Amino acid sequence: MSGATRENARIVFGVLVVLAIWEFLGSQTSWGVAMFPAPSRILAQAFADRELYWLHGLATVRTATIGFVFGCAAAMLAALLFCLSPSLELAFRGVNIALFAMPAIVVGPLLVLFFNGDWPQTILAALMVYFPAMSATLLGLRQVDPRLADLVAAYGGGETKLMLHVRFRGALPSLFAGFRVAAPLAVLGAVLGEFGSGTRWGFGAFLLSALPQGNPARLWGIGLAASLIALAGYALFLLPARRLAASTSAVTLSAVSPAAIAVSSGGRLRRIAFALVALALPFLLWWLMVTLTKVSPIIAPGPVQTILFLFEGRQASAARHALGLALGQTLPVAALGLLAGLAFAFVLAALSLLAPALARALMPVAMVAQNMPLVAVVPIVTLVFGRGVTASVFMAVLVVFFPAYVLLQQGFTTVPRAASDLVATYGGGRLKNLVFVAVPYSIGHLFAAARLVAPQALLGVMVAEWLLTGTGLGNLLNVSRGGLDYDMIWAGALISILISVAAYEAVGLIERKVVRR
Amino acid sequence: AGTPLNFQSIWINDPEFSGYFIALDKGYYTAEGLKVNYIPGGPDVIPQASLLTGKADIALTSLIETASAVSEKGAPFKIVGAQFQKSPDSVISLEATGIKSIKDLVGKTVACPPLSLGTFKVLLGLNGVAEDQVKIVPYAFDPTPLATGQVDAVIDFMTSLPFIVEETSGKKASFILFYDSGMPFGQDFVTVTEDTLKNRRKDVVAFLRASRKGWNDDFADPLKYTKEFENSWYKGNGYTPGAAEYHSKIQIPLMQNPKGVFTIDDESIEKNIASLEKIGVKANKDLFDTSLLAEL
Amino acid sequence: MTYMTINTSPTPPEAAVDLIIDQAGKTFPTPRGPVVALAPISLKVTRGSFVALIGPSGCGKSTLLRMVAGLEQPDDGAILIRSKHPEQFRKEGELGIAFQDPALLPWRNVFANVAFPLQILGRPIKPNNEKIRALIDLVGLKGYEDALPSQLSGGMRQRVAIARSLVSDPSVLLLDEPFGALDQILRRQMNLELQRIWAARQTTTLLVTHGIDEAVFLADEVVVMHAKPGRIAEIIKVPFARPRTPDLFSSPEFHALCDTLTAALHGPGAAA
Amino acid sequence: MTYMTINTSPTPPEAAVDLIIDQAGKTFPTPRGPVVALAPISLKVTRGSFVALIGPSGCGKSTLLRMVAGLEQPDDGAILIRSKHPEQFRKEGELGIAFQDPALLPWRNVFANVAFPLQILGRPIKPNNEKIRALIDLVGLKGYEDALPSQLSGGMRQRVAIARSLVSDPSVLLLDEPFGALDQILRRQMNLELQRIWAARQTTTLLVTHGIDEAVFLADEVVVMHAKPGRIAEIIKVPFARPRTPDLFSSPEFHALCDTLTAALHGPGAAA
Numbered sequence A: 001m002s003g004a005t006r007e008n009a010r011i012v013f014g015v016l017v018v019l020a021i022w023e024f025l026g027s028q029t030s031w032g033v034a035m036f037p038a039p040s041r042i043l044a045q046a047f048a049d050r051e052l053y054w055l056h057g058l059a060t061v062r063t064a065t066i067g068f069v070f071g072c073a074a075a076m077l078a079a080l081l082f083c084l085s086p087s088l089e090l091a092f093r094g095v096n097i098a099l100f101a102m103p104a105i106v107v108g109p110l111l112v113l114f115f116n117g118d119w120p121q122t123i124l125a126a127l128m129v130y131f132p133a134m135s136a137t138l139l140g141l142r143q144v145d146p147r148l149a150d151l152v153a154a155y156g157g158g159e160t161k162l163m164l165h166v167r168f169r170g171a172l173p174s175l176f177a178g179f180r181v182a183a184p185l186a187v188l189g190a191v192l193g194e195f196g197s198g199t200r201w202g203f204g205a206f207l208l209s210a211l212p213q214g215n216p217a218r219l220w221g222i223g224l225a226a227s228l229i230a231l232a233g234y235a236l237f238l239l240p241a242r243r244l245a246a247s248t249s250a251v252t253l254s255a256v257s258p259a260a261i262a263v264s265s266g267g268r269l270r271r272i273a274f275a276l277v278a279l280a281l282p283f284l285l286w287w288l289m290v291t292l293t294k295v296s297p298i299i300a301p302g303p304v305q306t307i308l309f310l311f312e313g314r315q316a317s318a319a320r321h322a323l324g325l326a327l328g329q330t331l332p333v334a335a336l337g338l339l340a341g342l343a344f345a346f347v348l349a350a351l352s353l354l355a356p357a358l359a360r361a362l363m364p365v366a367m368v369a370q371n372m373p374l375v376a377v378v379p380i381v382t383l384v385f386g387r388g389v390t391a392s393v394f395m396a397v398l399v400v401f402f403p404a405y406v407l408l409q410q411g412f413t414t415v416p417r418a419a420s421d422l423v424a425t426y427g428g429g430r431l432k433n434l435v436f437v438a439v440p441y442s443i444g445h446l447f448a449a450a451r452l453v454a455p456q457a458l459l460g461v462m463v464a465e466w467l468l469t470g471t472g473l474g475n476l477l478n479v480s481r482g483g484l485d486y487d488m489i490w491a492g493a494l495i496s497i498l499i500s501v502a503a504y505e506a507v508g509l510i511e512r513k514v515v516r517r
Numbered sequence B: 001a002g003t004p005l006n007f008q009s010i011w012i013n014d015p016e017f018s019g020y021f022i023a024l025d026k027g028y029y030t031a032e033g034l035k036v037n038y039i040p041g042g043p044d045v046i047p048q049a050s051l052l053t054g055k056a057d058i059a060l061t062s063l064i065e066t067a068s069a070v071s072e073k074g075a076p077f078k079i080v081g082a083q084f085q086k087s088p089d090s091v092i093s094l095e096a097t098g099i100k101s102i103k104d105l106v107g108k109t110v111a112c113p114p115l116s117l118g119t120f121k122v123l124l125g126l127n128g129v130a131e132d133q134v135k136i137v138p139y140a141f142d143p144t145p146l147a148t149g150q151v152d153a154v155i156d157f158m159t160s161l162p163f164i165v166e167e168t169s170g171k172k173a174s175f176i177l178f179y180d181s182g183m184p185f186g187q188d189f190v191t192v193t194e195d196t197l198k199n200r201r202k203d204v205v206a207f208l209r210a211s212r213k214g215w216n217d218d219f220a221d222p223l224k225y226t227k228e229f230e231n232s233w234y235k236g237n238g239y240t241p242g243a244a245e246y247h248s249k250i251q252i253p254l255m256q257n258p259k260g261v262f263t264i265d266d267e268s269i270e271k272n273i274a275s276l277e278k279i280g281v282k283a284n285k286d287l288f289d290t291s292l293l294a295e296l
Numbered sequence C, D: 001m002t003y004m005t006i007n008t009s010p011t012p013p014e015a016a017v018d019l020i021i022d023q024a025g026k027t028f029p030t031p032r033g034p035v036v037a038l039a040p041i042s043l044k045v046t047r048g049s050f051v052a053l054i055g056p057s058g059c060g061k062s063t064l065l066r067m068v069a070g071l072e073q074p075d076d077g078a079i080l081i082r083s084k085h086p087e088q089f090r091k092e093g094e095l096g097i098a099f100q101d102p103a104l105l106p107w108r109n110v111f112a113n114v115a116f117p118l119q120i121l122g123r124p125i126k127p128n129n130e131k132i133r134a135l136i137d138l139v140g141l142k143g144y145e146d147a148l149p150s151q152l153s154g155g156m157r158q159r160v161a162i163a164r165s166l167v168s169d170p171s172v173l174l175l176d177e178p179f180g181a182l183d184q185i186l187r188r189q190m191n192l193e194l195q196r197i198w199a200a201r202q203t204t205t206l207l208v209t210h211g212i213d214e215a216v217f218l219a220d221e222v223v224v225m226h227a228k229p230g231r232i233a234e235i236i237k238v239p240f241a242r243p244r245t246p247d248l249f250s251s252p253e254f255h256a257l258c259d260t261l262t263a264a265l266h267g268p269g270a271a272a
């Protein structure tokens, strides 16, 4: 039996043990019966519900697929444009982050207002997909081997030829990493959208209707089924990506670090100028949208109204106070969530180098956890972590780690063999390879991952606040929508987006410091 | 009238809306010349907002949100009827916990939806309980914490939860209506904008009339429709037949009024306004327009 | 200003000048301060001549070639190929280049790598199939058309790059140590082939090499460079008649010239 | 089974064998079918001897070196260094290697690239500062300690790789065409330095080279390989006394041996 087979056998054994323990806890303990249903019960319930699974599942798959296609198409197009014109990327950075960092609790109700049918959840899925997929693709397009760029230039090829013949092909593994991020996120977005939008079909709707029925086996079954669909989406793009990565990484090491290539150039003044444009553009688009659609200002206040809400009139100081209080609760936890999420993503990605079989075994578990609708796991999370900071950070990690993990793992797989060979000849094992080669080589991916996590962490904590702790910005926004207090909602969204942008830029600043020494 | 009447519901399809389903299925709306387009609700669906964007012409809303939108944001809403005379909002607990009145919540943990938090706190105050005497945690529609004893009580509609908790935990559950504890509110108020009221008054009246017919059918034989809708309107909504039956029956007394379902009169308006005042929401009688009911 | 002019042996007075380098130098800014890769140098190369560049490691040979290809901008001065700026000239598809590092596209097999310049130049591949195969054959890689770079040895990769530099039938050819990873037998073969191709097409060729014998065998003139700063130290004409045959390698005149060149390389100003 | 044994000239009968290659061959599976990079070969190298490998491009020299370093597994047979499997042996930090490609880590400057093996081996850098600087000096890169690979010429990069291969004081040294990108002057210098280091530390050395003169100058024995399939054709002893000085290059015996080697390379079984 080869080493790999033996390791796989050990993992199968491990999985069986875990299942057995789960079965025992889920059927023999009172709390298990109530909130941690045994696999057998989940399966039995799912079998009884099979017709519903079919109806709801079909809707979710359709919504997620359409959202995936739209989101990825937009991501690819945007990445292409941003690669061709880094200035454009700088200018649109604010819009990009805003699209990504917009809390679902805020977007959901708005989408439901302006779109009919399956569109709200489809658009939510596309929105969740867009930014991570765009980031991954852009990273791949940018990290072109300078030797190949020289070759194209020497034959008179311009940016178009370079794009066509080198960048596209070189970015394929990253594109597939983007797809791998996007597929589960599309499912998550669809489920989240269905959960809120009042649609009748889809796992989100199924979940919502199952939730008050006190039937944890059904709840977990729905969650696991949604996770499996997400996992299938992930796996779909994993196999071709593996093959692609092998044929894409250069045989020899380029003299230029790939991360150094992707770091945007330009003087400080230019960067500041574009940062201002980036800041202004979302406001401009916001104003345009509000003005053109002529929506009631009660629901869609423009930028001016929102700023006035915060700084003028009787309610301003009360509003600022409420927001300040909420932020004071949310921000520290979000910072923790960011670090914890990144750390978890890093550990998981590192395991894919250090203990590939273990990583293969952990991956589905982590994916299921990430895609398990949070509402379904609230009771068990509460049981294990309570309702304090730990629980919030845990929920944030669940929400956050996945895109970061995929990007990191992608970075690790593009390391040219020549570099790993060097470590091997000096007796270095996987750990040294990770520390001395894989991490520095894919430092660009590491920072890209951190930039993704920064806005996500805030969102994750807000979800936890809404479901678990009833504090902070997440709770404030949730409560405000009941009171139709859209001024507060937009103000809160605005502030959370500004914070996300700031975090994103801070990561970029650190990257520039680290990469260009 | 060829223009459809978009009707925004307040929650996902369940027995809470049987009357409308009956009216739809039996063609009561069509008979009135209406083309009603039923839009289900959900956690992200804010019916008042649907009215404001024009997505809906008529909506079921909660009073607190509607009233505060009118008084604080100047929203042009009018309430033309109330589906529930008494709101099903309740404190629900296991009987064994011994919570018989709001006072008994002292020292207990209560799961409360963030949206109801303000109301609940006032309710505590009205019953002489200080806020910090009760531990309040967020509630997200899941009865598991109650069934497992993670919390002592939850704030939710009593229309299905007590049944479900009894089924799953095997223990008797009980509820205390907010209505009966100093907070008399109605629920699922039929709401329109002033524009709609002006331009489509006839349609709104017709809607109320047809809907009332539907509800009357339901009151006459709730179980018949529960069965009937199991594979149509309710399909996929997670209810067991038992829970649906329980829901259908228990809600009827909360809706019925000698003058017919949807009735609002001076007395109920006063009660509702008084309750609003208790939680600090200003409202006056103009919020309600009872003249349409008079035309039914 | 004086030019160091290089002509093919019996120069007709009107011989066109293909390459003019006029006081072009290159200094790289680095965090540790500017590095002078090449002091301003001037050079003229007439059409169809074969010029070899030799000089110690780091003396700016690659930098010079990259400037001629328009991949680096000279700090001052100018570079003109056939009266055009390099950026303009290379668009015409008349430039062939083999870098010091083979720079193959890892996802393309040998055939597609050799064909790559044609694609960049927007020329069709199909009609050139035969030519591509012939070039692959020429560099001894027949049978490896479908192999990926990762499946080739170091010398094989370099040979792919040589074939690629010739595929566009360039009229100006820049070769940066193209035979560095080849054994002597193959190297001699490639020298002969290169001479044949050059003669047949009158390709103006700049060859960077560390092989003094190779330089003497192939070139009309050998440009000897010195380092610190990189500069042209001397230009030595090679008087041997064309076509040159392998017995030249064993002729005493050949050895004498090689010795002269070795001395020039060692010359008084030559830094280690 | 017969071994081709290589010994340092006056072999004491008990001379330890550092490297045993026993019927080790390597076939790469490719989509186009298996490629025999190396037919099963056997070879013994005694401790402290210097062996040069020469052979045409693609004959399996790099593959052989990579198998010795444990980077490729032989299909069959075995390879033992000091009675250990390569994977085991290299952990001891007794192996030094310079690949055909310099493989510098682009984010590390010259100093840190040279120091890299020490870090992998878990040895401290500080106490070795002087040694690292001396090695950088040895390869002529004094003053470039802080330069990044992208700021170096091709030959300079290769020299960094040479310095790196020596930094761990290896007792077994594998060098894959380390001087390919160097000019002849520097190459001779490096040849002499390599001989000095080898002699001082009795480092068992395997050197892949295309320079027949280099092979003869440095090696105790020259392994001549042929291609298609890659195999050992002949092993030729080099009888010249140690230490060898540059005048050896001009001695008639030296030239005679080089001619013998050239003939062996061309030999009847040598494919193009």
Ligand SMILES: Nc1ncnc2c1ncn2[C@@H]1O[C@H](COP(=O)(O)OP(=O)(O)OP(=O)(O)O)[C@@H](O)[C@H]1O
Pocket (backbone or CB within 6 Å): C028, C029, C030, C035, C036, C037, C038, C056, C057, C058, C059, C060, C061, C062, C063, C064, C100, C230, D150, D151, D152, D153, D154, D155, D156, D181
């Ligand atoms: N991008 C760069 N940044 C900084 N310095 C550079 C850069 N490119 C080259 N140099 C420096 O310029 C000098 C000349 O480099 P070049 O590559 O032209 O040398 P070369 O003659 O081709 O040497 P070799 O024979 O080793 O290839 C070297 O000292 C090198 O360090």
Ligand SMILES: Nc1ncnc2c1ncn2[C@@H]1O[C@H](COP(=O)(O)OP(=O)(O)OP(=O)(O)O)[C@@H](O)[C@H]1O
Pocket (backbone or CB within 6 Å): C150, C151, C152, C153, C154, C155, C156, C181, D028, D029, D030, D035, D036, D037, D038, D055, D056, D057, D058, D059, D060, D061, D062, D063, D064, D100, D230
């Ligand atoms: N990973 C691989 N996959 C398939 N074939 C390979 C692989 N590595 C090497 N080969 C083949 O094995 C043969 C020997 O390659 P190797 O690199 O050992 O040659 P070499 O003697 O070092 O040549 P050179 O002097 O050109 O570097 C070549 O024909 C090459 O195509």
Ligand SMILES: O=C([O-])O
Pocket (backbone or CB within 6 Å): A192, A195, A372, A373, A374, A375, A376, A463
């Ligand atoms: O259902 C949620 O994942 O929030």
Ligand SMILES: [Mg+2]
Pocket (backbone or CB within 6 Å): C061, C062, C063, C100, C176, D153, D154, D155
């Ligand atoms: Mg060079």
Ligand SMILES: [Mg+2]
Pocket (backbone or CB within 6 Å): C153, C154, C155, D061, D062, D063, D100, D176
């Ligand atoms: Mg090799």
